[in-house]
Amino acid sequence: MEKILYYFFNWPLIAPHLPAMLKGFAVTLQMAALTIAFGLTLGLALAVLRTYGNKLLNAALIFYVDVFRAIPQLVILVLIFFALPGVGIVLDPVTATVVALSLVLAAFAEEIFWSGIAAVARGQWEAGRCGGLTFNQTLFSIILPQVVRIAIPPLTNRAIGITKGTTLGSVIAVPELLNVASSVQSTIANPTALTAAAVLFCLIFLPFVRLTRWMEGHYAPKR
Amino acid sequence: MELIDTFFNADIFLKIWPLLLSGLWLTLGLAALSVPLAAAIGLAVAMAYHQHHKWLNRLLIAYVDCLRAFPPLVLLIFIFYGCPFIGLQFNDITATVLALVLNGSSYYAEIFRAGLESVPRGQEEAARSAGLSAPQTMAHVLVPQGVRNVMPDLASNTLELIKQTSIASAVALQELLRAAQIGQGLYYNPTPLVAAALIYLVLLWPLVRAISRMQKPVVIPR
Numbered sequence: 001m002e003k004i005l006y007y008f009f010n011w012p013l014i015a016p017h018l019p020a021m022l023k024g025f026a027v028t029l030q031m032a033a034l035t036i037a038f039g040l041t042l043g044l045a046l047a048v049l050r051t052y053g054n055k056l057l058n059a060a061l062i063f064y065v066d067v068f069r070a071i072p073q074l075v076i077l078v079l080i081f082f083a084l085p086g087v088g089i090v091l092d093p094v095t096a097t098v099v100a101l102s103l104v105l106a107a108f109a110e111e112i113f114w115s116g117i118a119a120v121a122r123g124q125w126e127a128g129r130c131g132g133l134t135f136n137q138t139l140f141s142i143i144l145p146q147v148v149r150i151a152i153p154p155l156t157n158r159a160i161g162i163t164k165g166t167t168l169g170s171v172i173a174v175p176e177l178l179n180v181a182s183s184v185q186s187t188i189a190n191p192t193a194l195t196a197a198a199v200l201f202c203l204i205f206l207p208f209v210r211l212t213r214w215m216e217g218h219y220a221p222k223r
Numbered sequence: 224m225e226l227i228d229t230f231f232n233a234d235i236f237l238k239i240w241p242l243l244l245s246g247l248w249l250t251l252g253l254a255a256l257s258v259p260l261a262a263a264i265g266l267a268v269a270m271a272y273h274q275h276h277k278w279l280n281r282l283l284i285a286y287v288d289c290l291r292a293f294p295p296l297v298l299l300i301f302i303f304y305g306c307p308f309i310g311l312q313f314n315d316i317t318a319t320v321l322a323l324v325l326n327g328s329s330y331y332a333e334i335f336r337a338g339l340e341s342v343p344r345g346q347e348e349a350a351r352s353a354g355l356s357a358p359q360t361m362a363h364v365l366v367p368q369g370v371r372n373v374m375p376d377l378a379s380n381t382l383e384l385i386k387q388t389s390i391a392s393a394v395a396l397q398e399l400l401r402a403a404q405i406g407q408g409l410y411y412n413p414t415p416l417v418a419a420a421l422i423y424l425v426l427l428w429p430l431v432r433a434i435s436r437m438q439k440p441v442v443i444p445r
Contacts, residue, residue, distance in 0.1 A: 070427040072386035083413035164294035191305035205292035
């Protein structure tokens with residue numbers, strides 16, 4: 001027990017390193033915010049494009065989505081960071097992480113928005129068109145507002161899952177929370193740094209996990 | 224042409240293929256260990272939750288939510304580099320499987336719980352009044368129907384778990400991604416990385432397609 005306290009909850013020992021860890025935490029938050037903003041925007045744009053029913057475009061879209069769903073995030077990140085320089089595209093680690101995660105989130109978000117579109121009753125489209133609205137007007141003012149509502153719970157879940165991937169940045173030396181915590185741990189030879197990182201990660205993600213639980217009840221169809 | 228030499232260099236690919244293949248086997252092994260274990264624990268948690276015991280459920284929700292809030296890589300680093308300090312030494316494979324199972328089981332638990340809750344209450348009542356015991360009702364009535372209702376979610380969680388085996392590369396376990404990184408370092412050429420990505424794609428694309436097919440088709444009147 002004493003050993004556990006000494007090695008995992010040794011707060012005085014990591015106190016001097018806390019500012020560095022908070023800095024890492026800020027990098028994590030920044031990357032998470034950027035990933036969510038880019039990923040969701042791109043995902044929604046792709047889903048909207050898909051409604052126009054251009055066969056060639058849709059085949060390309062589905063290919064994109066499938067590829068980014070099938071290949072692990074970390075593999076995509078490593079490819080972007082280590083392989084793209086081969087064609088002269090050099091991204092710094094933070095940008096590479098945000099780009100990789102955004103591309104993956106966009107693929108998943110497109111699928112979620114698309115199944116949201118499937119969930120809106122066909123009559124909504126027909127009513128819009130019969131009421132004299134154009135295809136675009138129906139899409140943007142009748143269908144999408146309902147889609148977003150349906151898509152929020154699964155999107156939150158997926159966004160949590162993918163922003164947790166910001167930790168993968170530590171593999172390519174992004175100075176985010178996990179990376180800083182690992183190096184503090186080896187400096188002070190005490191894993192309390194990892195405990196502190198774990199606590200900080202829980203602080204950001206736990207509220208969102210709780211939120212999805214609440215939304216599940218709130219948005220659930222009444223039986 | 225230079226592009227092909229850089230990203231799809233056949234000579235390098237042939238030289239690195241045995242290494243990639245051994246990495247692929249390890250990736251498949253990790254998946255084969257983690258998926259059934261995580262699913263079994265997840266199902267057990269969901270079945271325990273279904274007993275509607277107030278304190279037990281609070282504990283189970285805490286378990287599930289904390290693990291869902293935890294990035295799996297943090298869990299892995301904690302298990303692999305943190306636990307030895309208190310004398311708990313795990314080798315790289317055990318540590319990876321442990322991290323994947325802990326994280327994966329929390330997601331499976333949520334999915335199975337939703338599945339069990341989706342079965343109409345009358346089913347349970349009918350089974351009990353027909354003389355089935357509570358465990359029999361669970362095994363023959365609730366689980367089969369509940370699992371069928373959440374098949375798409377189970378499949379996509381399994382896909383996620385298989386992809387997550389790639390984090391093992393962070394603890395130098397030589398699975399597919401790590402093998403490719405070693406190959407890239409050896410030949411100073413990204414072909415092995417591209418090859419690894421393509422192997423993942425070939426391996427998992429059928430699963431991605433199957434998941435998409437489980438969804439309702441979209442019909443948009445024009």
